Amino acid sequence: MNTTSILAKSLPASGAGITGRTNRRRRSFAKSKWPVLVVFLPPALLLFTVLVILPMGEAAWYSFYNWNGYGLPTQWVGWRNYQLVLRNSAFIQALINNGLIILVSLALQIPLALWLATMVTTRIRGALFFRLIFFLPYVLADVAAGMIWRFVYDGDFGLAAGIAHFFGFEAPFLLADRDTAMYAILAVVVWKYFGFHMMLFIAGLQAIDKSVLEAADIDGASGWQKFRLVTLPLLGSTVRLSVFFAVVGSLHLFDMIMPLTGGGPSNATQTIVTFLYNFGVTRMQIGFGSAVGVILFVICVTLAFSYKRIFMRHD
Numbered sequence: 001m002n003t004t005s006i007l008a009k010s011l012p013a014s015g016a017g018i019t020g021r022t023n024r025r026r027r028s029f030a031k032s033k034w035p036v037l038v039v040f041l042p043p044a045l046l047l048f049t050v051l052v053i054l055p056m057g058e059a060a061w062y063s064f065y066n067w068n069g070y071g072l073p074t075q076w077v078g079w080r081n082y083q084l085v086l087r088n089s090a091f092i093q094a095l096i097n098n099g100l101i102i103l104v105s106l107a108l109q110i111p112l113a114l115w116l117a118t119m120v121t122t123r124i125r126g127a128l129f130f131r132l133i134f135f136l137p138y139v140l141a142d143v144a145a146g147m148i149w150r151f152v153y154d155g156d157f158g159l160a161a162g163i164a165h166f167f168g169f170e171a172p173f174l175l176a177d178r179d180t181a182m183y184a185i186l187a188v189v190v191w192k193y194f195g196f197h198m199m200l201f202i203a204g205l206q207a208i209d210k211s212v213l214e215a216a217d218i219d220g221a222s223g224w225q226k227f228r229l230v231t232l233p234l235l236g237s238t239v240r241l242s243v244f245f246a247v248v249g250s251l252h253l254f255d256m257i258m259p260l261t262g263g264g265p266s267n268a269t270q271t272i273v274t275f276l277y278n279f280g281v282t283r284m285q286i287g288f289g290s291a292v293g294v295i296l297f298v299i300c301v302t303l304a305f306s307y308k309r310i311f312m313r314h315d
Helices: 003-031 034-062 080-087 089-120 127-139 142-153 159-167 181-206 210-218 223-234 236-251 272-281 286-311
Strands: none
Touching (some): 089 127, 089 181, 089 272, 127 181, 142 159, 181 236, 210 223, 223 236, 236 286, 272 286
């Protein structure tokens, strides 16, 4: 056999080997995460940069100026805006109100949601109907909920007035009184958001292995012992997630308060975000408002990362 015939026989084999290796590389590349990252990551990074990073940077920059929002900021004031914010009595009241909302959410809203979740996950008649009823307030828009409850609390024509007149006493104006306005808002907050936490707990309860609960029944555990020693520990990650949502959501409460009180009366129901809007945006003090936004951002990021590092590091 001559050299030409040997080469002719060997070339197809070597070409087939190269083609096989190329196909394997293509398949491995297709199975890898790189195509997904190349296609989807740049648009996501672009949107995140334009809509989040740049506004945050601009807010931090504007917070060092005395600026009304028109033209370019030129009057540099340094840390003066931050000093004015921290010395403002309305801002201190807003911090107290946000802390009160967080406290009520943790002490009342989440336990209520957990109790109702355990009730509607049992095999009782109408359980799905009650889940829908309890979840409906969360589906309702915050602004709409605020307008509805403003009518309910109205001392002239609202539901509170009707109940008061039915029992023969003078109707209270809950939202117009500094001593009762914030408590009225707290009741609306609990009513509005407990359904969201209830659905989280329902999902967690449905994920619990039924054999574990059956073993507790066989061992003679009571209902409270079964809940405290079996159900609650298995719901640990769901409870921690619910607490995280409650804390972060309480810091951003705005849409529902504006139609209810607008932060009044006499700044008694201000939150950090309503304070930013009322004292920064509406008064055209963009530098001052930007300082409030930076403070809120620092509080949220600090709480979120600290909570995740301390309580959710194994979730």
